Amino acid sequence: MESKKTCTGPDEGLDIKDSSRRNFLKQSTLLTAIALTPGTAIKAAADHVDEQFAAVFEKMPLKMEVNGKQQSLSVEPRSTLLDILREQLDLTGTKKGCDHGQCGACTVHVDGHRVNSCLTLGIMVNGKKITTIEGLAKGDQLHPMQEAFIKHDGFQCGYCTPGQIMSAVACIREGHANSEHEIREYMSGNICRCGAYPNIVNAIQEVKDGGMKV
């Protein structure tokens, strides 16, 4: 027990020099290389090639369907779905507002359910279907919720909007849009700092009352 290290946080308890998986991988690739040609290994270490080896081993495969398109990626286990969408797939419609699951700007659908993508590691959605704001419209034909947000001005700056719309669609699908009061409750995980809440409620009610398929 005494030899077991616990990781208490990103800046404590984790000593990358001695105990990390990365260093184990670096050393083992280095050892393999030394067994082959010592000269190459020294050069490899100097060029940080060992680093590149380790980086490859540290990544994990991730297959997911994003907006109807299969994606085959290699990701670090610590990468969030939000950062993978924004930084690796250039799907920047999904927004980062807090990175702590407190604002809802990063809301996407995973297998049809709304999820905070900042609290979801990429590797947790392996094999799942992801829909982001970019995948909501059918070609040029906007989703009824997108139309309703434009009509009722459900935004000002537009930054929380993709998350609001993804949440709004899910809110109706979940059966949580049966009254103004219920919509407000079930949309309260999505913060809008510009204060478009009444307009958002009006947009959702219009889509709900119109009986449109969402």
Place this chain on the structure above:
Amino acid sequence: MKKAIDSIMPSSSAGMSRIDGRLKVTGAAKYSAEYTPAGLTYGVLVGSTITKGSITSIDTKAAGQAPGVLAVITHLNAPKVPGDQPEGGKPVPPKGAFKVFYDDKIYYNGQPIALVIADTFERALFGASLVKAQYHTDKHITNLPDNRSNGFPPRGEGTYKRGTEDAWKAAPFKVEQEYIVPTVTHNPMELHAIIANWDADNKLSVWDKTQGVKGTQEDLAHLFKLPVENVQVHSQFVGGAFGSALRTWPHEVAAIIGAKVVKKPVKLVLSRADMFTSVGYRPFTWQKIAIGATADGKLTGITHEAAGQTSSYENFTEGPTGVSQNLYACPNVNTKYHLVALDIATPTWMRGPGEATGSFALESALDELSYSLKLDPVELRLRNYAEKDPESGKPFSSKFLNEAYQLGADHIGWSERKQEPASVKKDGWLVGYGMAGGMFGAYRSGATIRAKMNTDGSLLLQSAVSDIGPGTGTAMVLIASEQMGIPAEKIRFEMGDSSLPNAPTQGGSATTASVGSAVYQACADLKEKFQKLIGNGGTDKPDYAKVLKEHNLPSLEVVTETGGGNGMEKYAMNSWSVHFVKVLVNPATGVVKIDKVACVADSGHIISPKTARSQVVGGAIGGIGMALMEESIIDHRYGRYINNNFADYHVPVNADIPQIDALFVNKPDPIINPMGAKGMAEIALIGMAAAVANAVYNASGKRVRDLPITPDKVMA
């Protein structure tokens, strides 16, 4: 354009939708962190963990060796920022903007002490966690009320007097009370972000969150001693700001330094916690108001004192006492404004800067006075209605605040209100009504518009102006559509880029008045150019495409520059607002529920009803946040914010907010600009916090004078 129209209360679907609505609902609108120049790298800042002192050592070795890390920048190795260096021979000014990575001094908790740059965001974040600093710690002070005696007057401002000083003391009816507005943080949903890239040794491009690309361009050119034209600033979409992007901040400079070091583009996105320490806030302000009145409710004297916090290294001033000088006709007014320097970052302008703080105190005190006079609060205000500017004696360019009072009172059902507090109960909740007003100067600055008519009949308008959310482009297109007589769909408005024609920074509720005037005049100039082609006798609004084809021209273009405020020397110019609120207060828990809101704006002619309504509704909701929940709390033992996230710093969520009715007097101002339009952003919030506090008193009999009005204070 100056149409005399009746007051309006648009619905959420009334009027033209935003020109950029489609981009915003499809995720295609790109904000500053969302560009991908080749070779993009990621920067993460490390903040100081002490509040005052100096760095004695900083260990960057582990960070530097961490996977993917390209550079760790600190004050020890950062390239010098030329504009930060003392000018040859000149003494270093005692106070000024914070200079990032300049030396070992620590002025506030969370101050950037290192920047870690890596090839991915995750690797930069991990690298940043490995930077360890040792400090020499000095005793810090972060608490304003305990240190108010150290206050000092800001340069050239601070005191004002007309008539007799402290005349309120001799009045038969008087109120004297203290009020607190705590530190409130803008917290726009978009985290402040910049991508910086050196295109060449002397050429810089940034994609940056800013309310003014031209202002940022000038700041960066000055700091890095570059020709202005060698700095390109792009800020096409801004995810809210409310004042937080009005100036250039240390993280922007840090990213630019970083890009210089790694010779690659660097993206730096602040964390939500950084947003509390890095981009300003509304400063904690203590106020004391004393008002005297005659038995029939005529004000005889107002004394207004305020002490607002600033940083130790820079003086930030705003005008919290201005509202007492200007809002009511009162012969004797004296005010005093002090700053208190604390070991915190510099505050900045936040929506309704000064006035939002001052109006909470003044409009609360006036409400208190109305109860001692046993006089309806609306009637009290009407009895002290200023027909001309009380400070300068100038006539107002326009003022229809009395109509606004009437509209709001009728709409909220003010006649249902009982003068006796805590006298109405419904379904177990105490019911109360409150009202309060606001004002803000109606400003206008110079702006330039390029307008180009093409052979397909489409009109392109260009301006460097930013849009942080109100719908600037939409309003500009509506102005041009009416002037040119062409449908809005035919008009494109390009903005948010420093290479475009000059526009002022978006702030102070002045964009529509400033840029709108330039659009209006550019359209007039363009039409005149067409008239010259056609010759005499042609129609004012011809078939532009046809004329171009007939003259074998690919397009016709004008660049029009318009000047700043007209008539300021003859008139006092303001926008006005009044907010009416109905609240429910739970007598067992102290919970306050906002039941109904009617906000009335006297902001001249309404150009774009849909976006104007949203702006007023949004301001009201910001004011509800200020009234009921917003407070950035420092643990003074450590000088550190303890609620620097959206779980602990409460802002209104959907469940907190009912339908809010926005009404507009909608009477054009004949002086300020050809559209007759006045600003709206600030007045939408100013006064709201007092309206809520006044309603809480009417409902519960509990007067809360230190915001926010949390249940514990209602129950105390």
